[in-house]
Amino acid sequence: MLRMTVDSEAALVDMWPPFGLRIAARDDRHEIAVRVLRDEDVARIAGVGVHDVYGDDVPEHAFPWVFHNSPQSSAQHRWFNRANLSSEEWSLDFLVTAGGEPIGVVDMRSSDFAHTREVSTGSWVFHRFQGQGFGTLVRHAVAQFCFDHLGAASIASDWVVGNAASESVSRKLGYELLPDDGETTPCGPEGKPRPVRRGRLRAADYTPAARVECAGLTPQLRTMLGA
Structure with missing residues (x-):
């Protein structure tokens, strides 16, 4: 019979x-607190639906996946x-918690970092936590991690035209609105294309507005991310 040892956590991280x-x-x-999703975290947010993210007033710019999500598709x-993580192309998917309770998810991605x-x-943040400043704090956590710890020169984000909340937070942090290139993204249950705007925040233009600490960015992880 295989037994887990007291060093199993260290072995997993290694x-x-x-x-x-x-x-x-x-x-x-x-x-x-923000941590990379483990399988137990994937299970905690599996099957998130449209009303979990948007409440009863579902906007036209709603993510299409929330209408068709399932525990299986979420896990996959x-x-x-x-x-598929590599130094050439990676995505780190994080669970965000407050007081131990999941409040949302943040993803960080890069190509040839x-x-x-x-x-x-x-x-995204669960609807019941929206409008309380959690989303802004998440964005500050991301910015300071990327700039101060990962060594990024800039971070970028996009939003569907009409998503005033996302655009407002981006502008608040100092994102520069990039020229409209005609990009669209599918929205709603039928995946209807809607116009997208993109913003970029440079490290030199960012003013920290939160106290952020980071642990676990080891030399091995830096190598994996091309940092």
Whole structure:
């Protein structure tokens, strides 16, 4: 019979260094913890539906996946990102918690980070936590992690035209609105294409507004990410 040893956690992190990454952020209102999704975390957010993210008033710019999500598709998506991580192309998927309770998810992605030094981000917060400043704190946690710890020169984010909340947070952090290139993204249950705008925040233009700490960004993990 195989028995787990007291060193199983260390062995797991040694096998997959992203599991050891921890980000903590706090401001005058909230404190959050951010960690790379493990399988138990994937299970905690599996099957998230449209009303979990948007409440009863579902906007036209709603993510299409929330209408068709299932525990199986959610797990496959997260496992795909994990299995295909390389220094040339990576996605780190994080669970965000407050007081131990999941409040949302944030993803950080990059292509050829060693040369571009840019990270693209996307996030969502459960509807019951929206409008309380959690989303802004998550964005500050991401910015300071990328700039101060990962060594990014810029971070980028996009939003569907009409998503005023996402655009407002981006502008608040100092994102520069990039020229409209005609890009669209599928939205709603039928995947109707809607116009997208993209913003970029450079490290030199960012003003920190939260206290952020990071642990677990080991040399092995830096190598995996091309950092």
